[in-house]
Amino acid sequence: MEATPLGDEAVELCSSNGLLVTALDADHTLSCSSYPVLPGRLTDPQLAALMKVQWIQESLKDAFIIGVMDSETCRAVKSLNLACLPGRCLEDFDRPDFWEALPCLETLKIMVLGEIATLRYNNDKLQHRYVDMSRAIIPFKELLRRIAGRDSIKNLHIGWASGGEQATGMFARNTNLLPAPFLDEELAPSPYMMDDILVFPHVQHLTISNSWMTPRALEWLVAAHREYRLQKLTLDSISLQVLPRALGGRLPEATTKVRLESQGPCDVALDWPFREWSWPQVLDAISPDVHFGLLGKTTRNSRNPGALKEIELISCGHSAINHPTWCLTELDVNIYQPILLWTYGPSTSYFRSRHIALEPHMPPVICDNWLATIIQFMPQAEADALRAIWGATIGWQDADSILAATLDGFQPGGTGRFSAVIRATGC
Incomplete structure (x- = not known):
């Protein structure tokens, strides 16, 4: 070309x-x-066009809900995909008559779009106001609470259609990551901020995607479903919040070598133990198969997975929320220092200047404590353990996706991420 x-x-x-x-x-x-469109300084005609789009969305949404409730044909629907549902529409779907109109529904996917602004007319004047993206968390949680007890739903996929590593652009990629919809209404972040787990007693395959979670929440989620029907848990682009060093999130200073027998010519020697809230610690607790106890080490695994037979992890890693006491610089220095060295290194000088030039034309930054930034880093000891114990693949395999992240000024896509499938023996 x-x-x-x-x-x-x-x-x-x-x-x-x-x-x-x-x-x-x-x-x-x-x-x-x-540029004809400046996101932070939209013209009146551009705002009016957005308002018309919003009206169309509202009309389609209302027509869809009414159509489902009034149509006898929909009584036989088995699969529903709400692929990119604006957060403002969640409450409209939180109504019993809509879900009662879908008695045969077996597969449900709800992906919610976090919104940064609202548009409305006030005294014949169009008002454009920036809002917290996280305001969609509670309505999302309430909607899931509504459908949690429906015994027909066997496959449930929930997550966010915005933010995280799936977003594009230097102002969007790896940022604005929203929490899984289990967050409690806390005034400030704490280790217990996501303990209010929802239980889906009839779901056999649960998928959570493009979200951040606390390790406690993930462990509680698995434990809460142990006595129910959950057979497979898929974590797609899930980032565990890193525990700040002030709360015990430091990397171990003294480690010992633990040798594992491998299928290769040499045994694998792993550094032991691992930091609090690390992926190896979490997988040890929730794994339906291999855990630390089988390696002769102390384990938190219940050894009773219940119905759970498989955990699939797709591009999982770590994140840090934007709160001042939980942000990147409050983590262990061995975690945030490599990130800062790369961010302000010579290879990113062009993107830094580009970012500075574009920033005045972008929407204002709202201090939303519940948004997270993906950490493109994983301690080598933890990556080695994931690979050796659970057969994880570190990084991404798709060359185009790896390159795309670098074009937005980030490290190659998949840096600090891993994928794995953990199946119970005999499955």
Whole structure:
């Protein structure tokens, strides 16, 4: 592929990564204000257009809800996918007559879109107001509480359609990650902030995606379903909140070597023990198969997985919420220092200048304590344990996805992430 940018200078382009350069921008700081759409300074016509889109969404949503309740055909529906439901619409679906109109529903997917602003007319004037994305958490939780007891639903997939590693752009990727909808209405973060776990007694396959969780919440979730029908738990792009060093989240200073027999020519030697709230500690507690006890070490595994036969982990890692006492710099220095060194290193100078140039034209930053930032780092000892004990794959395999993150100014996609499948013996 060949493109001709300004100055009639021919440029050879590789098309495999999906990029097309149409002009050389010698000084991007001069061109930002000339963009037709500036997210932080929307014009009145642009706001009016957004308002019309919102009206259309509301009309479609109302028509859909009424149609389901009035249609006899919908009584036989077995699968429902609410793929990108705006947070403001959650309360409209939290009504018993809607769900009673779906008596045969077996598979349900609810992905909620966190919203950063509201639009409404007040005295014939259009008002545009920025809001916390996290305000959708409680309505989401209440909606799930509504459907939790429905005995027809066997497959449930819940999560967020915005933020995290699935978002694109230097202001969106790896940020604005919302919590799994189990967060308690706490005034300030604490180790117990997500202990109010919802139980789905009839669900056999539960998937939680694109969210952050506390390790306590994940352990409690598995324990709470032990006496019910949950057979498979899928964690898709789940980030565990790292415990601040002031609360005991430091990496162990003194470790010993534990040797594991491997199928290769050499045994594997792991550093032991692991820090509090680490993935190895959590998987030890919830695994339906191998755990620390089988390695001759102290374990927190109940050895009674109940109906749970499989845990699938897809691109899981760590995060830090935005609260001042729980943010990145409050973590162990060995965790946040590599991140800061890379962020302010020479390889990111272009993206830092680009970020500075674009920031005045972006929506204002609202201090939302419940949003998290993905940490593109995992201690080597923990990665080694995940690989050796549970057969985890570290990082991503898709080359395009790995590259895409670097084009937004981040480390290669999949840095600090792992995937694994843990099956009970005999399954």
